[in-house]
Amino acid sequence: MTAVHQVLAAAAPGDATTNAALDLRRALRSRGRSEVFAAHFAPELAGRVHPLADFARLAGRTDRLVVHVSIGEPLLTSFLEERSEPVSVLYHNITPAAAFAPWDPGFARLLDEGRRWLASLAGRAEVAVALSRFSAAELGSLGFRRVLVAPLPVDPRRLRATVPDLFWSVRLAGLDGPAILHVGQVLPHKRLDWLVMAYHALVTHLLPEAHLVVVGAQRQPRFAAAVRRLVADLNLPRVHLLGPVAQSVLVAAYRRASVLATASEHEGYCVPLLEAMAFGVPVLARAFAAVPETLGGAGVLIPADDGPLVAAEALAGLLTDPALREEAVDRGRERVAALDPAAARSALAGALLGAA
Numbered sequence: 001m002t003a004v005h006q007v008l009a010a011a012a013p014g015d016a017t018t019n020a021a022l023d024l025r026r027a028l029r030s031r032g033r034s035e036v037f038a039a040h041f042a043p044e045l046a047g048r049v050h051p052l053a054d055f056a057r058l059a060g061r062t063d064r065l066v067v068h069v070s071i072g073e074p075l076l077t078s079f080l081e082e083r084s085e086p087v088s089v090l091y092h093n094i095t096p097a098a099a100f101a102p103w104d105p106g107f108a109r110l111l112d113e114g115r116r117w118l119a120s121l122a123g124r125a126e127v128a129v130a131l132s133r134f135s136a137a138e139l140g141s142l143g144f145r146r147v148l149v150a151p152l153p154v155d156p157r158r159l160r161a162t163v164p165d166l167f168w169s170v171r172l173a174g175l176d177g178p179a180i181l182h183v184g185q186v187l188p189h190k191r192l193d194w195l196v197m198a199y200h201a202l203v204t205h206l207l208p209e210a211h212l213v214v215v216g217a218q219r220q221p222r223f224a225a226a227v228r229r230l231v232a233d234l235n236l237p238r239v240h241l242l243g244p245v246a247q248s249v250l251v252a253a254y255r256r257a258s259v260l261a262t263a264s265e266h267e268g269y270c271v272p273l274l275e276a277m278a279f280g281v282p283v284l285a286r287a288f289a290a291v292p293e294t295l296g297g298a299g300v301l302i303p304a305d306d307g308p309l310v311a312a313e314a315l316a317g318l319l320t321d322p323a324l325r326e327e328a329v330d331r332g333r334e335r336v337a338a339l340d341p342a343a344a345r346s347a348l349a350g351a352l353l354g355a356a
Contacts, residue, residue: 002032004353005059006066006090007080009073011041011049014217014244016271017070017092022048023153024066024090027349035059039075052079066090066352067121070268072114080121088352089121089128089144093135093268093290099189103223118142129351131269132290150351152269155341156278164252168245172256177209177238178319181257181281183250183272184264186218186241191263191286192227198263198311200234206316210238215253217244254279259318262286263311265304270294274339277332282318282325284311298335300328 006025011018021036028034035058041049050058052075065085067076070092080087094115097108122128122143130136131152139147172179180199184190192214199212218224218241231239242249254260260276261284273283273294283299285291292301300314317324 002063003059003061004028004032004034004064004066005055005062006034006036006068007052007055007076008036008038008068009040009071009076011036011038011045013042013044014247016269017068018045018049019271020090020092020152021068023345024348024352027345028066031349031353032063033060039073039079052076055079064088064353067125068092069114069118069121070094072110072112072117074113077117080124087121087125089118089125089139090348090352091118091128091130091135091139091268093131093138093266094118095187095189095266099266100187100220103188103220103226107220127352127354129348132293134290134293135268148351148354150348151339151344152271153341153345153348154271154274154339156275156336157341159247159251159254159275160278162247162251164255165246165248168249168252169255172213172252175211175213175238175256177211178207178258179211179213179256180315180319181253181260181276182212182214182262183216183253183260183275184262185216186214186224186227187220188223189264189266190216191265193230194308195261195263195311196227196230196234196236196239198261198308198315199239200236201309201312202315203236203238206312207319210315210319212236212239213253213257214239214241215243215245215250254281257281259284259315261311261315262291264288264291267291267294273299274336277329278336280329280333282328283332284314284318286311296335296338298328298331300324 036049037052039052066088097111100108119142127146128139128144129148136149265288267289286302287304
């Protein structure tokens, strides 16, 4: 029996890296022992994620370490320096530090350190797995010898089977106009400020009755405060910043949404796009990083150099043109139907173990 354990810098409920690690554990446990360890993790994950400090006590004999890379973490760097097991890297992508530098210089330094740490792993990793061709190209540029691309397992059926929160279902149903939904953490590279400007143009010139519903943790206080000030300065009473929510509330939001919009400028993958399409919600996004790969030809994709006014016009089209909307919904459903989560899970595990 093999023992393959995963290690990551931090784990939090709803975090994409954490979700990927817990999902991957299912596939790894079908082949042997497997646990998830993190340098930092939220208390509610106790039992599902273990402290990195307890690795020696809990892991026992280990045949391989799967290292999730999405940020720098000195504790994880020190841990790996003391271990001799073969290493596989799962790269979720590291957000460019420049996006955070004006808002959180300390976090920007962690991102820079993470990129340097990633480069240092090139000589040690027997295999590096990226979730998109966009991320794979970056790994290749850093000197990784063997780089594979494997899809992130996404199973919207489990989300669709969740009973929506009754309170929020009623509250969102009471919105007296179309609802534009944004799902994602309120962070600088997600460019919620850009999306608010596009929404402002939409309600000022085209669809004054539209609402903007924002679901996601506000983990960068200064940027989140700037977004709230922007909403207030533009006098946008139909913007609803819900913050982090339970899965049942997220489902209620997807079921009420008229369109999902993201203005993100950096994604190694973008799960909310697939989730929205699984609910029959058309998607509007910008052509940055791995977003076009995630969409796979579905949704409405705005060129990276287009401004908020173009997004406003595209949103108006999706909200008022039945033919455009139907086409976007159909292509979205086809995209989701083409994704087999069981096959993706097996492919990802196989890629990570391919060097063993």
